[in-house]
Amino acid sequence: MHWGLVDAAVIIVTLVLFAALAAGLWRKARTVRATAKELSERVSGLSAQTAALSARLDSAEVMARLSDRAD
Secondary structure, eight states, X not given: OHHHHHHHHHHHHXXXXXXXHHHHHHHHXXXXXXXXXXXXXXXXXXXXXXXXXXXXXXXXXXXXXXXXXXX
């Protein structure tokens, strides 16, 4: 009977430890997903800014070429 209680205690402690580790891993996974979503949004914003700056640069180059032709 004594060894049965020891075995039960070891199993319970192992399950509690496993649950605690799983909860910690779940929290970290949520944090990683949230960070990835934030980074994705930032990349989208930077992509839009890059496209706008590229369009402005193209416009500036066209204006410079036109002014060179006018001279």
